[in-house]
Amino acid sequence: MTVATFLFGRRGRRGFDWTDLFAYFYLALGVLLILAPVAWLLVSSFKTQRALTESDPRPLPYEQVTVPSADGARNLSVFEYQDPQGKSMDVAVLVASGAQATVFQLGHPENAFEVSLRDLKPKEVVRLHTENYTEPLDPAQSRTFNFPRYFLNSTVVTVTATLLTLLINSMAAFALSKYRFRGRNFFMAVIIVTLLMPATVILVPLFVVVRNFGMLDSLWGVIIPGAATPTGVFLLRQYMLTLPDELIEAARMDGASEWKIYWRIILPLSLPALAVLAILSIIWRWNDFLWPLIVLTRSEVFTLQIGLSTFKGELNDSVHYLLAMTVLTLLPVTAVFALLQKYITSGIANTGMK
Amino acid sequence: MSSIGLRDVRKSYGRLEVIHGINLAINSGEFVVFVGPSGCGKSTLLRMIAGLEEISAGDIYIDDERINHVPAAKRGLAMVFQSYALYPHMSVRQNMSFGLENLGYSKKETEHRIAEAARMLRLEDYLHRRPGALSGGQRQRVAIGRAVVREPKVFLFDEPLSNLDAELRVQMRSEISALHRRLGNTMIYVTHDQVEAMTLANRIAVLRDGKCEQFDTPLEIYNRPANLFVAGFIGSPRMNFIKSRFSKLQPNGITIELAGDAKLNVLIKSNAFVANQPLMFGIRPEHIRLTKPGAGDVDLHVEVSEELGGECYIYGTIPSGERVMVRAPGQAKAKHNERLGLILGDPSVRHLFNAETGDVFPLAV
Numbered sequence: 005m006t007v008a009t010f011l012f013g014r015r016g017r018r019g020f021d022w023t024d025l026f027a028y029f030y031l032a033l034g035v036l037l038i039l040a041p042v043a044w045l046l047v048s049s050f051k052t053q054r055a056l057t058e059s060d061p062r063p064l065p066y067e068q069v070t071v072p073s074a075d076g077a078r079n080l081s082v083f084e085y086q087d088p089q090g091k092s093m094d095v096a097v098l099v100a101s102g103a104q105a106t107v108f109q110l111g112h113p114e115n116a117f118e119v120s121l122r123d124l125k126p127k128e129v130v131r132l133h134t135e136n137y138t139e140p141l142d143p144a145q146s147r148t149f150n151f152p153r154y155f156l157n158s159t160v161v162t163v164t165a166t167l168l169t170l171l172i173n174s175m176a177a178f179a180l181s182k183y184r185f186r187g188r189n190f191f192m193a194v195i196i197v198t199l200l201m202p203a204t205v206i207l208v209p210l211f212v213v214v215r216n217f218g219m220l221d222s223l224w225g226v227i228i229p230g231a232a233t234p235t236g237v238f239l240l241r242q243y244m245l246t247l248p249d250e251l252i253e254a255a256r257m258d259g260a261s262e263w264k265i266y267w268r269i270i271l272p273l274s275l276p277a278l279a280v281l282a283i284l285s286i287i288w289r290w291n292d293f294l295w296p297l298i299v300l301t302r303s304e305v306f307t308l309q310i311g312l313s314t315f316k317g318e319l320n321d322s323v324h325y326l327l328a329m330t331v332l333t334l335l336p337v338t339a340v341f342a343l344l345q346k347y348i349t350s351g352i353a354n355t356g357m358k
Numbered sequence: 359m360s361s362i363g364l365r366d367v368r369k370s371y372g373r374l375e376v377i378h379g380i381n382l383a384i385n386s387g388e389f390v391v392f393v394g395p396s397g398c399g400k401s402t403l404l405r406m407i408a409g410l411e412e413i414s415a416g417d418i419y420i421d422d423e424r425i426n427h428v429p430a431a432k433r434g435l436a437m438v439f440q441s442y443a444l445y446p447h448m449s450v451r452q453n454m455s456f457g458l459e460n461l462g463y464s465k466k467e468t469e470h471r472i473a474e475a476a477r478m479l480r481l482e483d484y485l486h487r488r489p490g491a492l493s494g495g496q497r498q499r500v501a502i503g504r505a506v507v508r509e510p511k512v513f514l515f516d517e518p519l520s521n522l523d524a525e526l527r528v529q530m531r532s533e534i535s536a537l538h539r540r541l542g543n544t545m546i547y548v549t550h551d552q553v554e555a556m557t558l559a560n561r562i563a564v565l566r567d568g569k570c571e572q573f574d575t576p577l578e579i580y581n582r583p584a585n586l587f588v589a590g591f592i593g594s595p596r597m598n599f600i601k602s603r604f605s606k607l608q609p610n611g612i613t614i615e616l617a618g619d620a621k622l623n624v625l626i627k628s629n630a631f632v633a634n635q636p637l638m639f640g641i642r643p644e645h646i647r648l649t650k651p652g653a654g655d656v657d658l659h660v661e662v663s664e665e666l667g668g669e670c671y672i673y674g675t676i677p678s679g680e681r682v683m684v685r686a687p688g689q690a691k692a693k694h695n696e697r698l699g700l701i702l703g704d705p706s707v708r709h710l711f712n713a714e715t716g717d718v719f720p721l722a723v
Contacts, residue, residue: 253410254443256430258457258504268456272447 042334049327050132056323066128071096074113082110083124094127095119136328151329153304154311159336161226161296161307162289168231169285170278176232177240177274178266182252192241199234203294211298225299226292226307236281243277244270279347283340290337308333360421360511360544361386362407367416369402369568376402377568379416384546384561389538392548393555394565395591400548401516403565407546408514409433420511431460436505437514440521442497444489450476450500451485457508468507475503478540479533495526502537515547519554531557552592556580564588586716589640589709595671597640597709598682604635610722614639614710617678620656625705626719638716639702640709643671643685647701648692654699658682663692672698 048056050065060066070079080096085107087093095107098116105124108116140146180192210229219225247270255265271278293309300306303314312333315326362384369377377399384390392400405411407418409430417424425433436457444453451472458468476482479499489497498518505513515534519527535558538545549555555562556576563573564587572584583589589597602622605613611625614637622639651657656676664671672684672692684700692698702708710719 248441248443250439250441250443251445253405253408253430254437254439254445254504255456256410257408257435257437258508259431259460260456261431261460264460269445 045327045334046331049136049324049331050134051136051324052133053322053324056327057321064130065133067131067133069094069127069129071110073098082127083107084127085109085119086123086125095124097124133324136324137332140325140329146325148303148314149311149325149329150303150306151308151311151332154306154308157223157305158290158308158333161223161292162286164223165227165231165289166282166285168227169233169236170282172232173236173281174240174271174274174278175266176237177244178270180237181241181244182247182249182270195234195237199238207294207298214299220299221302221305223305226296230289230292230295233285236285239281240274240277243274247273276347279344283344283347286340287337290333359386359542361419362512362544362546363417363419363422364403364407365417365419367403367406367418368414369399369406369411370414375414375568377406377414380565380568380570382563382570382573384544386544387542389545389547389558389560391555391559391562392546392565393550393552393562393591396550397567398565399568400550400565404437404514404516404546404548407512408435408437410437434511435514436508436510436512437516438501438505438518440517442489442501442518442521444497444500444504446489449486449488450481450492450503453489453500454504454507457504461508471507471509472503475506478506478537479503494522495530498522498526498530499533502534506537506541511544513543513545515545515549517548517550519549519551527554534558552594556592562592564591566591582721583640583709583718585718586638586640586711589711589718593642595643595683595685597642598646599711600639600641600676600680600682601678601713602637602639602710604631604633604637607631611705612710616656616676617680618656618676622655622702622708623705624708624710624719625722626710627722628719636713638711638713640711641703642707643683645703645707646682646684646686647703648672648684648686649699649701651697651699655702656682656700658684658698658700660692660694660696660698663694665689674698676700 047063047065051060052065052067055066069082071082072078073080080098082094082096085093085095094110096110096113097105097107099106100121103121104118105121106116107119107124108114140149141151143150176195180188180195214220214225214229217225219228251269251273252265255269260268291309292307293313296307296310297313300310303311306314308329312326312329315322315329362382364380364382364384366379366381367377368375368379380403382390392403394400402411406413409425409428413426417426419425420433420435445456448456454472454475455468458471463471472485473482476485479502481496481499481503484492484496484500489500492500498521501518518534519530522530531554534547538558547554547558559576561573561575562579564571564579566587572579572588574582574584579588579592583592583597586599590599600616602614602616605615605621607613607629608623611623612629612631614622614624616622616639624639647654658672658674658676660672660674662673664673667689669685669687670689670691672686674682674684674692676682682700684698686692706721709721711717712719
């Protein structure tokens, strides 16, 4: 099936059914709802700080043209001036006071004259304000925001935690799906019940535990508490239930140890479910904000999400940097999703039916 | 090569007992088939020997060593499953090497054994393939190959041919038979197909409802079934049963009376009968001979005649209303609604059972 036939698939062979229209409308709405904020973020990340603070409603990133002043000390804003004869020219503003401004025509800095602010229209061009990206990434210009360090921390947390999650959850799921023991269903129920517990409820006790283990201000304090997830155990267990017991029995007859059965038979066969869990875990961990915010207080151990929050301070509000860095933060998870999404669909399809 | 002993082996799930004390002594190098209808416990029994099911009571011995609590991985047996249970993510080669790897064999030895097994089972061209890319027969051979490379003490087969089509089944059957001749290992084979049982086995264990009804060579089971169940289960088409009564004692047997006055002599050892004791007379369809109406032991009213070419199956009723089936060689032996006379076999192939217990009265010949 090509992309085109997929995109333009219809219910009937001939013409449009009303359900087709309905489906297209519904899907378009969904795409809009999901994509619009991301698109806004992307476009806004290229706007100037001024355009953002003024909430410029135009979608494209406009920027006022400037020229350097004669002494080169500052940049002068350029306006379009319509003189009383109706001739228009580009002028640079030297000084503005009240309703009047002192300007000169571009190219003629010696002939300054006074005009009314009402006759001036800002001269704007569409320009990607890439400084939003380059400035925070340049250590010389940004002392507080250490992108490489935060990126590294986030990566360490995400990768380690995901590997740990996959290992712990799959071992639990293996036992709960393939071993018959007293209390198996009870333990499964207990694990499911923890899903009902809001994370905020256990925040304080968890904090105390992590502190007593001396893991505050360390990445382990972020990684370990969330390593075992009920969702993951449930997801993997349901998948492993569909793996035939005879495979395990065959492996036992082949003299395999229980660990080997888990490692060589169960894990490879659970790959679709593991991929789903891996993607979920990566997204959870990469985007996690609340718990790292509580555990991490030194900027050396900040993750990206915590680092981003430093742009929104009490005294400074660098929304333009925040948006640009948010875009960068989104890229890795998007890439992971794009690479692994086929496993999500196939994995969920296989999880549903035997 | 190993012998296997089962002493009063029982299996129960909670209160439900499914295996009621089975005793078997399987000799080294013997090919034993467990046969019986679905739910008779034959697969359970095999899995208990394999170590995949726990033993509720009794003992299992391999070479006189009690192995009740030895885990499956340590029993040194190999099993071929009904579903083949090939590891779908491994190539044929890896499927076969997995067991050897677990047993700690060297790379060289592993390669050697796989090459050997692949040659024997004609799998050389498929070694790199995954099971998903193989046909049913090829998968079956891989499953057997996986067992063969291990050179196990005992091979266990759990209905290995039931997923194959008829033609392939016959072919694989003879391959398994050839394998046993070549390797000489002890093999236990579970099936519900009596043809497989008859053709493969050195000895057959006929199971019903968790009990062993008879354990003997195929021909002995065919010729001297121990009871009504075995007599009816082994042999295709199945044995005819006709209600009868004890009539009088003879020097080397007894005379019985069928419903409708027909009198027959049966050669049996026993002579402890009471007058008119109800009996069950059994005769295999292939032992009945056809004759003119009135000239035989009993007349048959033909209902259906199935022509198979080399022989025909004649179904009908005798005067008592009981249904009888005759397997007659040749063609066109009977027509619908025709009356035929039946000679109910020579005395030596007549079977007589206790109508109440179902047990056979042993033949005197």
